[in-house]
Amino acid sequence: MFTINNDRSKFPELDDAGNALIDLTSHKYLKLWQGPQHPGVTGNMSLELTVTGDEIVESKTHVGYLHRGFEKLMERRTFIQCFPTCIRLCVAEPDPNEYLLSSCVEELAGIEVPETAQWLRMLALEMARLQVLLRQVPGQAGTFALGLGYQWGNYIRDLILDRFEELTGGRVYHMYILPGGVRGLLPNGFKNRLEENLKLVDEFLPNVWDLIYTNSVFKKRAKGLAVIPKEWIDQYGIYGPAARAAGIMRDVRKTHPYLFYSEIDFEPFTTDESDVFARSLVRWHDLKMTVDIIRQILAKMPEKGDIKAPTPNVMHWKIPKGETYVKCESSRGEYGMYLVTDGSDKPRRVNLKGPSYTHATSVLEKLLVNANIADTAAIMVSLATCPPEIER
Amino acid sequence: MSLKDVLTPFTAWKRIAKEPVTVIDPFNDRPGADRYRGFHQNDVEKCIGCGTCEAICENEAIDMVPFKDPISGDSGLRPSLDYGRCCWCALCVDVCTTNSLKLSNEYTWITTDPEDFRFTPGVDKKSWDENDKGWVKPEPNYEFYNTQRVEMEHLHPEERVDSFIEMVKGYSHEQALAEADRCVECGICIATCPAHMGIPEYIKAIRNEDLEEGLRILYETNPLPEICGRICTHKCETVCSIGYKGDPLSIRWLKRYIADQVPSERYQSILNTNDINNNGKRIAIIGSGPAGLSAAHYLALMGYQCTIFEQYEKAGGMMRYGIPEYRLPYDQIDKDIDYILSLGVEIKYNTRVGRDITLDQLSQDFDAVFSGTGLHLGRSTGIEGSDNEHVYYSTDLLRQITEGKDIEVAEHIVVIGGGNVAMDITRSLARMQKVKYGKVNIIATSLEKEENMPADREEVVESREEGAVLMPGWAPQRIEIQHGRPTGLHVVKCNSLFDDTGRFNPQCDMEVKNFFEGSMIVQSIGQGMDLSYVDEKWMEGLSFGPRGRVKTNEYFQTDLEWFFMGGDIIEGPDVIHGIANGHKAAIGIDRYLQNLKD
Numbered sequence: 001m002f003t004i005n006n007d008r009s010k011f012p013e014l015d016d017a018g019n020a021l022i023d024l025t026s027h028k029y030l031k032l033w034q035g036p037q038h039p040g041v042t043g044n045m046s047l048e049l050t051v052t053g054d055e056i057v058e059s060k061t062h063v064g065y066l067h068r069g070f071e072k073l074m075e076r077r078t079f080i081q082c083f084p085t086c087i088r089l090c091v092a093e094p095d096p097n098e099y100l101l102s103s104c105v106e107e108l109a110g111i112e113v114p115e116t117a118q119w120l121r122m123l124a125l126e127m128a129r130l131q132v133l134l135r136q137v138p139g140q141a142g143t144f145a146l147g148l149g150y151q152w153g154n155y156i157r158d159l160i161l162d163r164f165e166e167l168t169g170g171r172v173y174h175m176y177i178l179p180g181g182v183r184g185l186l187p188n189g190f191k192n193r194l195e196e197n198l199k200l201v202d203e204f205l206p207n208v209w210d211l212i213y214t215n216s217v218f219k220k221r222a223k224g225l226a227v228i229p230k231e232w233i234d235q236y237g238i239y240g241p242a243a244r245a246a247g248i249m250r251d252v253r254k255t256h257p258y259l260f261y262s263e264i265d266f267e268p269f270t271t272d273e274s275d276v277f278a279r280s281l282v283r284w285h286d287l288k289m290t291v292d293i294i295r296q297i298l299a300k301m302p303e304k305g306d307i308k309a310p311t312p313n314v315m316h317w318k319i320p321k322g323e324t325y326v327k328c329e330s331s332r333g334e335y336g337m338y339l340v341t342d343g344s345d346k347p348r349r350v351n352l353k354g355p356s357y358t359h360a361t362s363v364l365e366k367l368l369v370n371a372n373i374a375d376t377a378a379i380m381v382s383l384a385t386c387p388p389e390i391e392r
Numbered sequence: 393m394s395l396k397d398v399l400t401p402f403t404a405w406k407r408i409a410k411e412p413v414t415v416i417d418p419f420n421d422r423p424g425a426d427r428y429r430g431f432h433q434n435d436v437e438k439c440i441g442c443g444t445c446e447a448i449c450e451n452e453a454i455d456m457v458p459f460k461d462p463i464s465g466d467s468g469l470r471p472s473l474d475y476g477r478c479c480w481c482a483l484c485v486d487v488c489t490t491n492s493l494k495l496s497n498e499y500t501w502i503t504t505d506p507e508d509f510r511f512t513p514g515v516d517k518k519s520w521d522e523n524d525k526g527w528v529k530p531e532p533n534y535e536f537y538n539t540q541r542v543e544m545e546h547l548h549p550e551e552r553v554d555s556f557i558e559m560v561k562g563y564s565h566e567q568a569l570a571e572a573d574r575c576v577e578c579g580i581c582i583a584t585c586p587a588h589m590g591i592p593e594y595i596k597a598i599r600n601e602d603l604e605e606g607l608r609i610l611y612e613t614n615p616l617p618e619i620c621g622r623i624c625t626h627k628c629e630t631v632c633s634i635g636y637k638g639d640p641l642s643i644r645w646l647k648r649y650i651a652d653q654v655p656s657e658r659y660q661s662i663l664n665t666n667d668i669n670n671n672g673k674r675i676a677i678i679g680s681g682p683a684g685l686s687a688a689h690y691l692a693l694m695g696y697q698c699t700i701f702e703q704y705e706k707a708g709g710m711m712r713y714g715i716p717e718y719r720l721p722y723d724q725i726d727k728d729i730d731y732i733l734s735l736g737v738e739i740k741y742n743t744r745v746g747r748d749i750t751l752d753q754l755s756q757d758f759d760a761v762f763s764g765t766g767l768h769l770g771r772s773t774g775i776e777g778s779d780n781e782h783v784y785y786s787t788d789l790l791r792q793i794t795e796g797k798d799i800e801v802a803e804h805i806v807v808i809g810g811g812n813v814a815m816d817i818t819r820s821l822a823r824m825q826k827v828k829y830g831k832v833n834i835i836a837t838s839l840e841k842e843e844n845m846p847a848d849r850e851e852v853v854e855s856r857e858e859g860a861v862l863m864p865g866w867a868p869q870r871i872e873i874q875h876g877r878p879t880g881l882h883v884v885k886c887n888s889l890f891d892d893t894g895r896f897n898p899q900c901d902m903e904v905k906n907f908f909e910g911s912m913i914v915q916s917i918g919q920g921m922d923l924s925y926v927d928e929k930w931m932e933g934l935s936f937g938p939r940g941r942v943k944t945n946e947y948f949q950t951d952l953e954w955f956f957m958g959g960d961i962i963e964g965p966d967v968i969h970g971i972a973n974g975h976k977a978a979i980g981i982d983r984y985l986q987n988l989k990d
Contacts, residue, residue, distance in 0.1 A: 080536070081450035084481035148404055155413050162425070169429040169495075169527045175481050183486075184427060184530045211404050216397035306533050313537035313573045314487070315447060316599065 012050070012057060020058045022050055029057065034376055036065040042092040043387035045360065051373060059368035061361045063391045071392050074350045079105050080314040082347065083178050089352050090389045091172070092135075095128035096330040097352075098177035100337035103258075103326040105179040108319045108341050109311070116305030117181035119297060122259045124168070124176050125328070126294045127194075131160040132331040133287040134201070136384065140280040141212045143378040144221050149208045156204055159197045166190060179317075181308030191298050201291050205284070213281065222277035226367040226379040230274065236363050239355040240333020241286060242383055244270045245278035252329040264296050276375075276382040286331070318345045325353075332356060332384040354389035361390070424497030429480045429527045431498050432473050434514035438492035441467035442578035442633040445484035445493055448536075453477035454484060457512055464584045465631030475509035482527045487536045489576065489633035496523035539638025542571040544645055549857035553826050556717040559854075560622065560645075568649040571642050572598040574634060581628035581643060586963075587972040589613045591628055591643055598646055604662045606650040611663055614971050615689035615732060616682060618724040619711055621648025625848070625966045651727075659731045668735060671695035673985055676758040678745045678925070681709025682967045683764025683959025685732055686974025687981075692735040694982050699758070700737060703744035705795070710766050710960070711967060713791040714813065716820045722794075746925025755930070755954060760981045762948075764959035764970060767919035773808060777871025778915065782878050786817040786916035793820055801828050802912035806881045808868050809916030810838025815851040817914055818860045832859030835908045839886045839898055841865045863908065867900045871913055880909040921961045930955070947980025948973055956981055 012020040012029065022029050035046035044065035050058035070089055074082045086101045087094035099121055106113060113121075134157040138149030161171040166187050168176035176183050212218050232238060233248045243250040251268040253261040269285030271278045311317065321343040327336035333355035340349040360383060367379055424430050436459060446454040454471045462468035471484070471493065485493050493513075498520035503509070511518070545561040546552070552559045563571065577592040585591065590609045597606030610617040624644050632640030660666050675691050677684045680702040688698040706712055708725045733739065745751055754761050770785025772778050782800065786809065792799045801824045807814055814836055822832045836855065838845055842864040845852060856862060866883035873879070885904035891897040923942075926934070933952045935943045941962060944950050948958040958973030960966075982988075 077450055080448065080483065084450055084479055084483065165425040165428060167427070169425070169427040169482065170480070173479070173481075175429075181534075183534070187426065207404070207407075210400045212401075214397050214400040216401075219397060307530065308534045310533075310535070310538065313576065315444070315537065315576050316573075316596075 020050070022058065028052055032373065034373075036062075038377065043391075045385065045387035045390070047364075047368070047376065049368070049373065049376070054373045056368050056371050056373060056376070059365045061365055063361075063387060066388060066391045068388070068391060071350045071352060074347055076346065078314070078345050079179060079317050079319060079347065082350070084173075084175055086350075087173050087175060088388065089392050090330070090335075090354065090386050092386060093128050093132045093331055094173055095124050095177065096328050096335045097337075098175065099125060099328055100326050100335065100352075101339075101350075102177050102179045103328075104324050104337050104339035105319060106309075107324045107326060108322045108339065109179075109317075110320075111180060111309050111311060113181055113309055114306035116185070116302050117307050117309075118259050119301035120182045120185070120307065121177050122261070122264075123294065123297050123301065124164075124174065124182070125259075126290055126297060127160060127164060127167075128174075129331045130201070130287070130290045130294065131157045131164075133283055133290060134160065134204075136331065136381070137280065137283050137287050138208050138212065140222070140276070140283070140378065140381055141215070141218055143381050144218060146212070146215070146218065149211045152204055152207065156197065156200050159200065163190065163194050163197060166193070178308075179314075180311040181306070183307070185304065185307055194294070194298065198291050198294060201287070205288055205291075209284065213277075213284065219277065221375070222280065222378065222382075223273070223275055225276040225375055226371060226382060228274045228363065228367070232363065237355075237358045238333075238363060240329070240331070240384070241279050241282040242355070242359065242363075243333065244268060245282045246274035247272040250333065252327050252334050256327070258326075258328060260300075263300060264293055266293055266296075276378055279382040283331075316345050318343060319347075327353075330354070332359075332386060332389075352389065352392050354386065354392075356384070356386045356389040359383040360385040360387070424499050424526070426497065426525050427527055428497035428499065428525070429482045429495045430523075431496050431501065431518065431520050432471075432484075432513040433494050433496050433521060433523070433526070434471060434512075435492040436470055436514035438490050439470055439514070440465060440490055440492075440580060440631075440633060440636075441469035441471075442489050442576070442580050443467065443469065443471075444487050444489055444576045444578055444633065445471050447577070448483045448487045449478075450481070450483070451477040451479055453479075459512070459515060462583060464627075465580060467580060467583070470512055470515060472510065472512040475511075476506075485527055486529050486534070487576075488529065489578070490636045491529060494529075495527040496520040497526040498523055535637070537576060537634065538570070538574050539634065541574070541639035541642050542567045544642065546854075549854070549859075552718060553823055553832065553858040555827075556820075556823060558721045559718050562652055563642075563645055563649045568598055568646060569601075572596075572646055575599075575641055576634060578633045580631050580633050584631045585628045586966075586969045587613045587975065589628075589647075594650060595641070595643070595646055598650065603650050603653050604658075607654050607659070607662055610647065610650060613975065614968075615686055616711075616728045616967070616971055617647055617651035618728045619682070619720060620967060620971065621645070621651050622724065623711070623715055623720050624968050627968070656727050656731060660734060665693065665735055668693060669695050670697060670736070673697065673759045674699065674757070675981060676701065676754040676761045678751075678754075678761065678763040679703075679709055679765040679959070680707035680729070680739055681764050681766045681959055682711060682970030683766075683974040683977075684709070684762065685729065686971040687762045687764065687956075687958065687978045688737045688974075689732045689735065690975050690978035691981060692732070692737050694978070696981070698737045700739040701743045701745050701749065701754075702739055702741050703747075704791075705741055707739050707741070709764075710768070713794050714787065714816070716790065716793070716816050718819070718823070719816070744925070746927075750927055751925055751930055752927050759985055760954050760956065762956040762958065762974070762977050762981065764957070764961070764974060765922065765925070766960045766970075767921050767965055769920040769922050770915060771918045771920055773868055773915050773917060775868050775870055777873045777878060778913075780871065780873055780876075780878055780913075782911065783871060783913045783915065786813050786914050787919055789817055789914060790820065793824075799824075800912060801825055802910065803829055803833055804880075804910040805834045805912045805914065806908045806910035807834065807836040807914045807916055808838075808881070809836070809914075809918075810840045810845040810847055810864060811916065811918070812847045812851055813919070814838070814916035815847045815855050817916055819851075819855055819858055821914070822855075822858050822860050826859070834859075835861045835863055835910065837863040837866045837868070837881070837883060837908060839865070839867055839889055844889070863906075866906060866908075867898055872907070877911055878913050879911060880907050881913060882907055919960075919965070923961075945980075946976070947983065948977040949980050949984065953984060 036044035046062040048060040134153040168174040338351040342348040456469035459470040594609040867886040959970035
């Protein structure tokens, strides 16, 4: 379907179907497996690389190392039991999973979520984005062996997890947004403590800018690396920062506002370079924007109010027959859930649509061709690959 | 690439003088947040072992394990955790019906034995048992089920005191569905119900809108659902687990809903009782009260030919002749009884055993005899003036009202007694006073103080609503008689009913006196049994236990192996015990006649 405009003289020949004919006995090529455990992704996924020298000539993505099948598991659980299950669909950023499941259930059951709960949901979603970006932004430099910023970011991330612990009772699996509402109001003094943490992020942003984005080594390696052509964005279904780095505005919060995002003032950053550097830059701006959004939420949200709408008895809550697709913006891009119900107390079908599926299979396979082995991790991180989201 | 790009990253060195942020001893220095979802705690005294935590756990990490012997309202089980499976989502805490389960904010636990991670919180002592922080169910307005019951609609007091029209209206379809939705299916009620009805199952049938299945479940253990759905003492509701946070489920009204909705013509096809094989054996049943009818129903299903001997004109016993029509309409009694008769059960009306036929005769003509003759004899207070002709027993008056007899209704009436029967006669007479005199003027007095009155709370409240005056805590002394007619009741203040050893020994303050005016006095202080129908030769073969009750085995078989007894004369008094006894006795009779041993 797509032709790579590279000189293929040193690459294996292609057959009529476009598959590479690799003759390993020629001693020209080497199979190199990267993964399933490796830096660059949260979870396990393997890349079967064919290299010549330190150059990648073919890449194949292999998943299947997580042995999970949560979508199937959820078909055997009641809706309330799905709630602790669905969060594991993306470990690094579990909150959008909770939000999507709850939102789907509420839409099909016709439940109106109280206003306070909706603001709290926004806060949890943005805090989740914040903690992800605090690792991802400096983590991009980490893939080029510059680990210092990663340590700075991780420290602040830990403090954000402290806030999550206060608010939700958990650090990683928050289990906060459940069908009908959320599981608690802000604890006393929470806003002040969160604001203290946000100030650290304010300091962190210029520091990491100086460390990374004005770093000659980082620039040299990241600029021009793994450029995603603009036309791929639609053809492959590329979302979030990867799309915005190619100059295409894709942010569900802006294009299809949900919760109270329409009351928040923000403008996602876009650029045209579409390389690893650009994608990282978009995330740096996202991090800055997230801090701003959180401050707006804290200022606008009501202090008190109902946190949960009354629901039927969750022990045998039957949702009317129907289907729905709900989406939100995760740190990786548009994240959606398709839920089909058949009138019973369990989902008939749950299907999660995350950006990692296309990013880490079709797109990554193409982008890795012609890249150096040493750049593999950088390219993966720039696409924000989350294998649990592929192998769901 | 500029020189700036080479130099700027070195600004990171400015942080070299900063304090390190690493926590040196993470195990001891950092407690979890106040809301942290750490290790489980369970208040085993508060916990009733309902198992809702086990049901909601998506990981099957909770097992209910024996903790103590089960008692009414407590399964005796307690949740045991397997930390190899738990994901600390705390749904078990949020759903806990008694709020006994919580999570502490403790999160470190080091042990060398993996088996340790399976434990029963509250039973196996842990260092975090006293930890008062951690996850508790969020408050307020955060519930996984509706804690408020769907209120049953009643006739307005002013409307109902004019007639004997049924005062409880019954649930509509929507109301029944909403109420049935509240059940968490813990089954605590099953053990407490004397008949061990499949309560969660029939409530589930309502939710599934499958009332035929509901009816089948009802008839497995209770052949009088219309009656029980109205006047059962609903012991199940007193232990209902969701009653700890709010109102218990309206189990009784839901049972009534099923029975009300299914037309009687369809009973036989739904219950599949069109074709019962007769085994040729005959059983005599004395009395057509709940025990007798229940025994007849289950024996008939087993193929026995049952004949009920009933001393009155109609069947139902105390259900018809003791309970007023406004609580239990006669057509509803007939609906249940007609179905039992359709199974081939025969009733000989106006036939009193001991008068029209002897027990001895029955023992010869039938393979076995079941007696459920109930408590029909009124008890007298024995005070001065109680032998006056205008002093009545409540049981007699209630029976005569049912029979349509013209009973005396005075303008001022005093009822002695604080039980449900006393409330029944008070409210019946109040209605008759309203019709005859246009106003209610009736006083009901009891030894017990209001909080200890044996009558159901709703009976007390509704009596007042209908205009009766309740005077609890007074002991009757003497009925004042003038010109051959009572003028009122002299009472003294009653301070306590039982002594330290728990014996009935009323203590009264003779100085605090009162006089309740009334030209008609009704005594309703309990009923006694009448065993005069048991011939002397058989009486000798029976043995007696406490309170003069005949001793029976678990199948209600007396020492005379062909003679079974049940109902109020053995257990109770209430309808549901009678039904349970009748069912068990039917099984006992079948075992006896088939010569089955354990």
